[in-house]
Amino acid sequence: MEKQAVTIYDVAREAGVSMATVSRVVNGNTNVRSETKDKVEAVIANLNYRPNAVARGLASRKSTTVGIVIPDVTNIYFSELSRGIDDVARMYNYQIILANSEEKNASEVVESLLSKQVDGILYMGNIIDDRLREELDKSNVPVVLSGSVDLKNQKPSVNIDYISAVQEITEKLIASGHKKISFISGPLNQTINSDFKLKGYQNALEDAGIEYDEDLIFAGEYEYESGYQLGDEIRDSGATASVVVDDEMAAGVLNYMTDNNVKIPDNFEVVTVNNSHITLMTRPQLSSVIQPIYDIGAVSMRMLTKLMNNEELETSEVLLAHGYAKRESTKN
Amino acid sequence: MEKQAVTIYDVAREAGVSMATVSRVVNGNTNVRSETKDKVEAVIANLNYRPNAVARGLASRKSTTVGIVIPDVTNIYFSELSRGIDDVARMYNYQIILANSEEKNASEVVESLLSKQVDGILYMGNIIDDRLREELDKSNVPVVLSGSVDLKNQKPSVNIDYISAVQEITEKLIASGHKKISFISGPLNQTINSDFKLKGYQNALEDAGIEYDEDLIFAGEYEYESGYQLGDEIRDSGATASVVVDDEMAAGVLNYMTDNNVKIPDNFEVVTVNNSHITLMTRPQLSSVIQPIYDIGAVSMRMLTKLMNNEELETSEVLLAHGYAKRESTKN
DNA sequence: CTGTTAGCGCTTTCAA
DNA sequence: TTGAAAGCGCTAACAG
Numbered sequence: 001m002e003k004q005a006v007t008i009y010d011v012a013r014e015a016g017v018s019m020a021t022v023s024r025v026v027n028g029n030t031n032v033r034s035e036t037k038d039k040v041e042a043v044i045a046n047l048n049y050r051p052n053a054v055a056r057g058l059a060s061r062k063s064t065t066v067g068i069v070i071p072d073v074t075n076i077y078f079s080e081l082s083r084g085i086d087d088v089a090r091m092y093n094y095q096i097i098l099a100n101s102e103e104k105n106a107s108e109v110v111e112s113l114l115s116k117q118v119d120g121i122l123y124m125g126n127i128i129d130d131r132l133r134e135e136l137d138k139s140n141v142p143v144v145l146s147g148s149v150d151l152k153n154q155k156p157s158v159n160i161d162y163i164s165a166v167q168e169i170t171e172k173l174i175a176s177g178h179k180k181i182s183f184i185s186g187p188l189n190q191t192i193n194s195d196f197k198l199k200g201y202q203n204a205l206e207d208a209g210i211e212y213d214e215d216l217i218f219a220g221e222y223e224y225e226s227g228y229q230l231g232d233e234i235r236d237s238g239a240t241a242s243v244v245v246d247d248e249m250a251a252g253v254l255n256y257m258t259d260n261n262v263k264i265p266d267n268f269e270v271v272t273v274n275n276s277h278i279t280l281m282t283r284p285q286l287s288s289v290i291q292p293i294y295d296i297g298a299v300s301m302r303m304l305t306k307l308m309n310n311e312e313l314e315t316s317e318v319l320l321a322h323g324y325a326k327r328e329s330t331k332n
Numbered sequence: 333m334e335k336q337a338v339t340i341y342d343v344a345r346e347a348g349v350s351m352a353t354v355s356r357v358v359n360g361n362t363n364v365r366s367e368t369k370d371k372v373e374a375v376i377a378n379l380n381y382r383p384n385a386v387a388r389g390l391a392s393r394k395s396t397t398v399g400i401v402i403p404d405v406t407n408i409y410f411s412e413l414s415r416g417i418d419d420v421a422r423m424y425n426y427q428i429i430l431a432n433s434e435e436k437n438a439s440e441v442v443e444s445l446l447s448k449q450v451d452g453i454l455y456m457g458n459i460i461d462d463r464l465r466e467e468l469d470k471s472n473v474p475v476v477l478s479g480s481v482d483l484k485n486q487k488p489s490v491n492i493d494y495i496s497a498v499q500e501i502t503e504k505l506i507a508s509g510h511k512k513i514s515f516i517s518g519p520l521n522q523t524i525n526s527d528f529k530l531k532g533y534q535n536a537l538e539d540a541g542i543e544y545d546e547d548l549i550f551a552g553e554y555e556y557e558s559g560y561q562l563g564d565e566i567r568d569s570g571a572t573a574s575v576v577v578d579d580e581m582a583a584g585v586l587n588y589m590t591d592n593n594v595k596i597p598d599n600f601e602v603v604t605v606n607n608s609h610i611t612l613m614t615r616p617q618l619s620s621v622i623q624p625i626y627d628i629g630a631v632s633m634r635m636l637t638k639l640m641n642n643e644e645l646e647t648s649e650v651l652l653a654h655g656y657a658k659r660e661s662t663k664n
Numbered sequence: 665c666t667g668t669t670a671g672c673g674c675t676t677t678c679a680a
Numbered sequence: 681t682t683g684a685a686a687g688c689g690c691t692a693a694c695a696g
Contacts, residue, residue, distance in 0.1 A: 007688095007689055007690085008689065008690060009689080017666075017667085018666065018667045018668075019667090019689090019690080019691095020666070020667060020668080020669095020691085020692085021665085021666060021667075023690070023691060023692085024665095024666085026690095027691085031665060031666085032665070032666080033665055033666085036665080036666080048470075050443065050446065050447050051447060051689085051690075052390075052447065052449060052688090052689050052690070053444075053447040053448045053449065054386055054389045054390050054395065054448065054449045054688085054689080054690090055390050055672090055688065055689030055690040055691090056689075056690055056691075057386045057672090057690090058384075058386050058387050058390050058671095058672045058673065058674090058688085058689080058690070058691090059671080059672055059689075059690040059691040059692080060672085060690075060691055060692085061672065061691090063386065065448075073405060073411045073414055073415065073418075073430075074408065074411045074412055074415060076406065076408075079405040079406045079411055080406055082405055083405065083406060083432070086405075086432050095429070095431075095444060095448065096429070096430070096431070097427070097428070097429050097430070098405075098428070098429070098430035099427075099428070100415070100418050111382065112385075112427060114382065115382050115383060115384065115385040116385045116386065116397075116427065117384065117385065117386045224609050224612065224613055225609070225612075248613075251613050255613065255615065258615065259615075277555075277556050277557070278613070280556065280557075281556055281580075281583050281587065281610070281613060281614065282613065282614075282615075283587065283590065283591075283614075283615050339672095339673055339674085340673065340674060341673080349682075349683085350682065350683045350684075351673090351674080351675095351683090352675085352676080352682070352683060352684080352685095353681085353682060353683075354674095355674065355675060355676085356681095356682085358674095359675085363681060363682085364681070364682085365681055365682085368681080368682080383673085383674075384672090384673050384674070386672085386673080386674090387672065387673030387674040387675090387688090388673075388674055388675075389674090389688090390672085390673080390674070390675090390687095390688045390689065390690085391673075391674040391675040391676080391687080391688055392674080392675055392676085392688085393675095393688065
């Protein structure tokens, strides 16, 4: 049950050259006479030789592999992000190890990635605790945050300006006359919620002279069911609109309302932020911040390739432009 | 920029033992005096030593890594499947390399997985061509198909009985009096569609003495938009119901109908097969075959662990039980 | 342009 | 119970 039948030695012997020459051919080194090269390539094709990436990694101390830490592949936001990452990685010939992390075990996951000698890490998680931060720091492998933020440690990152984005949509709701606007959040121990999205919401209220009311803040999980379950409390809070941080949750809130004869947008407005195609699937369709999700992934991966290549980054913290798509769940 | 500061040598020297002993401790070999073991472990903790998985893989010729080939991470069916896989892999201490494959480049993807010396491959793709089949066969690494089928080559696989499942839901539609039932498929060059799901649909028609009509067969992509776009033709075909092979497509068909004032289920019925939570998000909610998606992933990964461990498989082609969830898009 | 020779960090006999 | 030593398959100086 040999996995690897034919090695570089076999090719060398068969081609009547040294293994170094074979290595050169395989790695596209130009210092090989073209006759020799052809001969070697013929043998390679013949023997169906495939370089052993593990041996290569050990010898070269590079794995041409990057680790992607993703909190939940089933969440459309993250999976879309990973598509952008994947495409760019492929473009630059990096392999990807996609590791699901439940946030809590993030440092284990990172540790295992590091033991695999990844050349870089793309982190999509929303919680970076001290242990993880330390581990990342002393590992010496470049790290880029993709669609996620860390206040304590300025790692290279790619995001949109969540504060402004949420502020803008909240302002629209205010402009429509709402006084009691609920904020439907993911876990509030996540910086992206507590220090960014919530902040934008608060800014909007403050600018409009509306008092911030904790009873209008609801935290759940990034899931449809979670949004739906929160519906009860949201309605009872007296809120007349919701700013939601996740599309699936927003779909849950919206459906709860329509299921309970609350007309949207006439009697209740809902706006979300990820603009995944979930927003098109609900009826009425969800108004949303437009985020260049795919691009966030792509740009962050591109940054990582530069870092792995020891190139300079012009900007370390990239903020991509966002927009707004008015659909049917809001009046404006 | 050393990735790996401390090696097994450092630990050995520091602990005053040979590297072989350190290796034994790290690998849980019991033939080590417990004092020695404690000493070594102390040093390991002290130096923060982490074994280099690449070197390990080279020496042991095992990578404790499996490759997962997934057609599209953004499709909820596959991402849900991968959750089951991931959980079981974690349980058995296998790392996962998740590789997106666009079906067309599947053999490239597999090749790169093999060069990484994966110990096994879990394949979720729906197209297995001759080149890929050959590559898989001569690689000597075990392969399990997860939620996908291959007629030409009986690889171990985990699925539900698609034929029966689709047949059953088609029969329900027939029982409701429908004569013109459309079949909304993914690409028809995929075996799972052409030889399984379509087959179930045809069986039901045949049993009911309804003539098969090609004009009622519509093929698109596994995407919401694709289903929506097909809506036009479906309606024009005179069909009064749709059997759809993918939840997102089904949501598209359903929304197209309601957007065009076709009342569901009164004037048109829609039934789908994956029972992802998309079926709960639409209004009306989608009736669906119940598939144990997570379990399909979990069981297939479990099978793969057995294969990688050279254990016997009781059954090579596992069919998990399916059910039916009647919701609002059908009368029965 | 090509070959020789050390390793990369670890596992695994084989002896002791 | 422990250590010595030989690789795993490849890259990367260094010679020539």
